[in-house]
Amino acid sequence: MNTVLFRSEDVVEIVRYVGLDGFMDLAIDRIEKACEEYDQDSFNAPPRNGFSYEDPVRGLVEWMPAIRYGHTVVMKMVGYHPQNPGSRSLPTILSTAMIFDTGSGHLKSVVDASFLTSLRTGAASAVASRILATSESSTIGLIGAGLQAVTQLHALTRIFPVDRVLLSDVDSGACDSFAARAANAGLYDIHIRTTTVEEVVQRADILCTATSIDVGCGPLFDDRGLSGSIHVNAVGSDLPGKTELPRSLLKRSLVCPDFREQAIREGECQQLDEYEIGPDLVTLVKGKSGYRQFRQSPTVFDSTGWALEDYVVAELITGIGENIGCGVPFELATVSADPKDPYGFIAASSAGLRVRSANAG
Amino acid sequence: MNTVLFRSEDVVEIVRYVGLDGFMDLAIDRIEKACEEYDQDSFNAPPRNGFSYEDPVRGLVEWMPAIRYGHTVVMKMVGYHPQNPGSRSLPTILSTAMIFDTGSGHLKSVVDASFLTSLRTGAASAVASRILATSESSTIGLIGAGLQAVTQLHALTRIFPVDRVLLSDVDSGACDSFAARAANAGLYDIHIRTTTVEEVVQRADILCTATSIDVGCGPLFDDRGLSGSIHVNAVGSDLPGKTELPRSLLKRSLVCPDFREQAIREGECQQLDEYEIGPDLVTLVKGKSGYRQFRQSPTVFDSTGWALEDYVVAELITGIGENIGCGVPFELATVSADPKDPYGFIAASSAGLRVRSANAG
Numbered sequence: 211m212n213t214v215l216f217r218s219e220d221v222v223e224i225v226r227y228v229g230l231d232g233f234m235d236l237a238i239d240r241i242e243k244a245c246e247e248y249d250q251d252s253f254n255a256p257p258r259n260g261f262s263y264e265d266p267v268r269g270l271v272e273w274m275p276a277i278r279y280g281h282t283v284v285m286k287m288v289g290y291h292p293q294n295p296g297s298r299s300l301p302t303i304l305s306t307a308m309i310f311d312t313g314s315g316h317l318k319s320v321v322d323a324s325f326l327t328s329l330r331t332g333a334a335s336a337v338a339s340r341i342l343a344t345s346e347s348s349t350i351g352l353i354g355a356g357l358q359a360v361t362q363l364h365a366l367t368r369i370f371p372v373d374r375v376l377l378s379d380v381d382s383g384a385c386d387s388f389a390a391r392a393a394n395a396g397l398y399d400i401h402i403r404t405t406t407v408e409e410v411v412q413r414a415d416i417l418c419t420a421t422s423i424d425v426g427c428g429p430l431f432d433d434r435g436l437s438g439s440i441h442v443n444a445v446g447s448d449l450p451g452k453t454e455l456p457r458s459l460l461k462r463s464l465v466c467p468d469f470r471e472q473a474i475r476e477g478e479c480q481q482l483d484e485y486e487i488g489p490d491l492v493t494l495v496k497g498k499s500g501y502r503q504f505r506q507s508p509t510v511f512d513s514t515g516w517a518l519e520d521y522v523v524a525e526l527i528t529g530i531g532e533n534i535g536c537g538v539p540f541e542l543a544t545v546s547a548d549p550k551d552p553y554g555f556i557a558a559s560s561a562g563l564r565v566r567s568a569n570a571g
Numbered sequence: 572m573n574t575v576l577f578r579s580e581d582v583v584e585i586v587r588y589v590g591l592d593g594f595m596d597l598a599i600d601r602i603e604k605a606c607e608e609y610d611q612d613s614f615n616a617p618p619r620n621g622f623s624y625e626d627p628v629r630g631l632v633e634w635m636p637a638i639r640y641g642h643t644v645v646m647k648m649v650g651y652h653p654q655n656p657g658s659r660s661l662p663t664i665l666s667t668a669m670i671f672d673t674g675s676g677h678l679k680s681v682v683d684a685s686f687l688t689s690l691r692t693g694a695a696s697a698v699a700s701r702i703l704a705t706s707e708s709s710t711i712g713l714i715g716a717g718l719q720a721v722t723q724l725h726a727l728t729r730i731f732p733v734d735r736v737l738l739s740d741v742d743s744g745a746c747d748s749f750a751a752r753a754a755n756a757g758l759y760d761i762h763i764r765t766t767t768v769e770e771v772v773q774r775a776d777i778l779c780t781a782t783s784i785d786v787g788c789g790p791l792f793d794d795r796g797l798s799g800s801i802h803v804n805a806v807g808s809d810l811p812g813k814t815e816l817p818r819s820l821l822k823r824s825l826v827c828p829d830f831r832e833q834a835i836r837e838g839e840c841q842q843l844d845e846y847e848i849g850p851d852l853v854t855l856v857k858g859k860s861g862y863r864q865f866r867q868s869p870t871v872f873d874s875t876g877w878a879l880e881d882y883v884v885a886e887l888i889t890g891i892g893e894n895i896g897c898g899v900p901f902e903l904a905t906v907s908a909d910p911k912d913p914y915g916f917i918a919a920s921s922a923g924l925r926v927r928s929a930n931a932g
Contacts, residue, residue, distance in 0.1 A: 211661070215576075215901065215903070217902060217903050217904075217905070218902070218903065218905035218916065219902075222905075222916060222917050225917055230914060230917060254622060256620075259617075259636075261615060261636070261638045261644060261673075263638075263640055263673060265640060265641045266641055266673065266674050267674055267675075269673060269674075269675075269676060270676075271638070271671050271673065271676055273634055273646060275620075275622070275634055277632070279624055279626060280624070283622060283632045285634060285646070285648060287646060287669060287671065287678070288676075289671060289675065289676015289677070290676065291674070291675050291676045294676070294910065295910040295911070298675055299910065300572070300675055300677070302910065303676075304675070304676040304677060304904060306669065306678050306903065306904075308648060308667065308669070310632050310648065310650060312624060312627065312630060312632065313627050313628055313630075313652070314628075314650070314652050314655055314659055314661055314665070315630060315631075315649075315650015315651065315652045315655070315664075315665040316650070316661070316665060317648070317665070320681060320903070322903045322904045322905075324904055325913060325916070328913045329913065355911075356911045357910070357911050357912070357913050360911075360912070360913050360914065361913050364914075384911060387909065387911065387912075391909070391911065391912045391915070393918075394912060394914035394915055394917070394918035395913075395914045538901070540576065540578065540899070541578060541579070541580075542576070542578050542579065542667065542681070542683045543578075543579050543667075543683045543685055544578070544579035544580055544583075544683075548748065548752070549655065549656040549660065549662040549663065549718070550656070550716075550717045550718050550745060550748065550752065551718070551721070551748075551752045551755060552686060552689045552690065552718050552721050552722050552752075552756075553591060553721065553752070553755035553756045554752065554755055555579065555583060555686070556583050556586055556587065556591060556755070557755035
């Protein structure tokens with residue numbers, strides 16, 4: 211009974227097979243399709259939960275389960291440890307997904323999901339932006355120039371005629387290295403410039419915020435001089451008390467949470483009353499023709515990261531992997547001849563042990 | 572950054588290294604110790620949660636997270652698919668555990684936890700029984716002669732002078748094969764006899780119930796003629812509506828749930844009012860000298876299966892595995908040179924791809 215391991219290098223091989231752009235396009239389309247098909251009989255992706263702590267370092271380990279009934283369960287685990295890049299040369303976010311067959315509970319695969327996590331966050335923003343941002347959007351504003359900024363930008367370039375990026379980050383090193391990192395996504399032909407937060411927000415057609423601002427320290431900018439048709443992908447807010455956007459902007463915008471219950475607890479929606487919150491991502495996608503009228507108004511996608519998105523990209527990468535014979539199979543669970551016999555699998559090879567124990571005793 | 576895989580065969584090797592009895596003794600002692608040390612600042616093991624469904628078969632996939640703060644997070648996944656033995660020659664319960672370092676969120680190990688799940692259920696019953704059953708208990712009654720019955724019996728033989736087992740199961744095949752399965756635990760010298768449910772409950776010093784009785788179909792037996800000092804390990808009740816014991820027995824017994832919140836929802840405690848529920852396992856162990864007075868009265872350990880037990884055995888098996896160099900290391904997550912660069916690890920080896928894409932296009 212094999213389990214297939216999709217290591218980081220297997221993920222690379224799969225992404226290379228379809229191409230980075232091709233993989234992003236598939237992720238965007240599949241997330242949109244999953245939203246279109248979503249109903250309570252087909253999917254369940256409850257709010258994430260987790261353990262947070264301050265010792266030995268500030269950190270968080272979360273679980274994000276999702277099921278497509280009659281098919282598979284994906285359990286994505288994600289660690290958030292902001293000291294990782296500085297003290298361990300590890301990414302802040304580390305993630306692994308496990309995929310289980312609902313016919314037997316068998317673990318079908320284990321997937322390195324760190325790359326998939328940042329990729330799906332970009333893809334989800336693209337799904338929302340395709341509905342809510344004007345289709346001629348060409349200037350992308352990025353506040354926070356870290357890992358997420360690259361996948362946000364990459365995803366948006368698959369939908370919009372992007373030719374300019376305005377960038378701001380409290381870490382000037384992140385700004386300096388951004389163009390090289392964007393080039394790894396094939397984004398050579400975009401004019402990228404570091405500037406003030408004020409200029410970023412005032413010139414952006416689409417703004418993405420993806421910072422590590424501390425709890426209680428928002429907003430990142432004042433609600434002044436923004437384009438009347440601005441669309442914001444607010445990605446950084448993912449903890450109770452952590453928010454990035456000015457409340458006045460939220461109050462005058464159509465605010466679409468990825469997952470309402472979670473966004474009220476952890477997202478920009480923390481700053482709103484329930485009646486001020488707009489359609490969630492599923493409602494937005496199912497009613498996209500109607501919601502396109504909001505392209506001329508300020509709109510916000512409140513992205514906290516939804517397990518449904520993880521489900522989709524985990525199925526996508528392993529599906530392609532199976533087709534091209536990628537991944538490392540291993541036998542995790544040896545099946546006993548008698549499923550009622552807990553010790554049979556030990557006894558089957560224990561004659562040697564008994565002799566050894568007798569001698570030792 | 573290695574992750575170590577402990578496959579079924581690695582678990583066998585580790586268990587053989589310390590011996591099956593030795594491993595059970597360690598599991599019993601470590602679970603008891605974890606209960607002694609348990610407080611809200613050191614451990615967190617919330618109630619399990621899961622997805623249940625009827626299609627394509629009746630099944631359940633659950634997650635059981637636990638943390639020892641400052642140390643590790645263990646996420647145990649468990650599938651319960653009662654049609655597995657009949658239709659797929661798989662055990663009803665399949666389980667995998669993942670262990671994460673709380674310093675970085677790194678996945679330290681992946682462990683086949685099916686064997687550990689039934690073993691720890693036996694070990695937990697032994698912890699409770701050592702406090703609540705009379706120390707001369709020699710006759711064990713088993714209702715339900717499946718997988719769990721073997722580990723229940725094995726664990727009890729490590730504590731009590733067991734010389735007789737009385738057995739009952741609606742599946743006569745399970746009764747017929749029980750002695751051979753017990754022999755795989757080294758239990759050759761115990762007199763094992765299949766009989767009626769009535770005789771089992773009336774003659775048992777310690778009774779273990781571990782059946783697959785359907786929701787709403789309990790109890791398994793009438794509360795008549797039981798020993799005044801009987802101790803019951805009620806193991807089978809693990810779903811809302813599924814219970815095994817007569818309510819009158821519960822009402823006249825000291826009922827100790829493994830984990831109160833979960834037992835009220837899924838265990839025998841469903842049949843009781845809150846004030847009728849006795850100490851949970853942690854309280855029982857911390858106050859063991861006082862609770863020993865109940866050995867002469869009817870007592871029940873209401874075992875629903877607590878994530879703390881899984882935490883303990885997962886740490887135990889991987890700890891021994893590390894010491895003896897067992898397990899298969901693999902690199903799940905390749906670390907990018909720049910943790911802010913999501914595509915760096917692809918670009919680093921993508922020159923070939925770009926050429927191939929150009930040719931293909």
